[in-house]
Amino acid sequence: MRIVVFLGLLLSFALAGYVTITGFFLAKSSVDLLKVGTVAAMLLQEETPEDPLMLGYRGNPMQALSLPFQILPVDTPLGPTEAWLVPAQGSEVGRAIYVHGIAGAREDGYRHLMTLHQAGYSVLMIGYRNDPGAPATADGLYGFGLTEWPDLEAAVAQFSPGPDGPGLLIVAESMGAAILGQFLARSDLANRVSAVALDSPALSFSEVLYHLAEQGDYPVPGAIAWAAGLVLPQLTDLPLTEAEVSGVFASFPGPLFIAHGSADRIVPIASSEALAAGRSADTTTVFWTEADHLGSFAADPDGFRAAFTDFLTGLAS
Numbered sequence: 001m002r003i004v005v006f007l008g009l010l011l012s013f014a015l016a017g018y019v020t021i022t023g024f025f026l027a028k029s030s031v032d033l034l035k036v037g038t039v040a041a042m043l044l045q046e047e048t049p050e051d052p053l054m055l056g057y058r059g060n061p062m063q064a065l066s067l068p069f070q071i072l073p074v075d076t077p078l079g080p081t082e083a084w085l086v087p088a089q090g091s092e093v094g095r096a097i098y099v100h101g102i103a104g105a106r107e108d109g110y111r112h113l114m115t116l117h118q119a120g121y122s123v124l125m126i127g128y129r130n131d132p133g134a135p136a137t138a139d140g141l142y143g144f145g146l147t148e149w150p151d152l153e154a155a156v157a158q159f160s161p162g163p164d165g166p167g168l169l170i171v172a173e174s175m176g177a178a179i180l181g182q183f184l185a186r187s188d189l190a191n192r193v194s195a196v197a198l199d200s201p202a203l204s205f206s207e208v209l210y211h212l213a214e215q216g217d218y219p220v221p222g223a224i225a226w227a228a229g230l231v232l233p234q235l236t237d238l239p240l241t242e243a244e245v246s247g248v249f250a251s252f253p254g255p256l257f258i259a260h261g262s263a264d265r266i267v268p269i270a271s272s273e274a275l276a277a278g279r280s281a282d283t284t285t286v287f288w289t290e291a292d293h294l295g296s297f298a299a300d301p302d303g304f305r306a307a308f309t310d311f312l313t314g315l316a317s
Contacts, residue, residue, distance in 0.1 A: 023227025101174025167194025181245025
C-alpha cells in the first residue's frame, strides 16, 4: 500500500512539474510573439506574393488595385502615423476604417477594400504603434489591444462624420479585433461605431493560450494554459488578463460580420462561434470555412465577397 501511495505522490509531483515547466515555456513563447519583430521575421521567410489580394503583398492602393488614394496623417498619443484614405466609388454611402492584425500591414485589407469601395464606402486604412514608420513603444511589445486602442480612437476622431453623422463601419482582423474590442469598451467615441466586420478575430488572450497548448499536442492543455497564465505577470507588465473582448462584441448593438476558418492554428474558431451564438441572428452575419488563420477569403473568394456584400447591403437598408 505504501508503494502505491509513494508512486501516486511521485506521479503527482512529476505531473505538477511537467505542467509548471511546460506552462512557463508556453508563457515565454507567447510573450515572444508579442515582441515587435518576431512575427515579422517569420513572415520575411515567406515569398512576397504578387497578388494584392494575398496576405503579405506590399504596395499602395494605386499600385495594387489602381485606386486613387490620399496619405492622411493621424495624430496618435505617441505621435503622428500615416493612413491611406481611399475615396468611395461614386457617391459616398458610408465610411469604414480597416485595422490589421499583429505584424500585419494596411495592405492586408485589400481583400475587403474592393468590396467596400464598390459599395460606396470611403475607407481609411490605418497603422498603429510599432508598425514600420509609426511611433514605437518603449517596451517593444504589441499589447493585444490593451495599448493600441488609443491609436484607433485617434483615427475615429479624425475620420468619423461626427457624433450626429452616420456611424462608422470598423473592419478588423486577428489582433485588430482585440484593438477594436478595447476601443469599444474604453473609448468615449465608441458610440460613433455603428457596425463591425471581423476576420479570424482574436477575442481572448487566454483562449489563444489554450489553443496554442492544444496545437502543441501537449497532454492536459488546459492545465498548461492555466500555468502559463500564472507565469505571464512575471514575464511582462501587460495586464493580459484584461485582454478579453468577447463580451464587448456580444453586447455590441449594431450589425456584426464574422469570418473564421476551422483550421486556424492561432485563434480558435470556437471563440467566434460562441460569439455568433450569443448574438441576435438578425444582426449577425457569419462566414465559416475550413481555412487557416485569415485564410477564409483565399479558401472561397466568391463566397467571402458574397457574404460581405450581403452584410453591407443590409447596412444600407
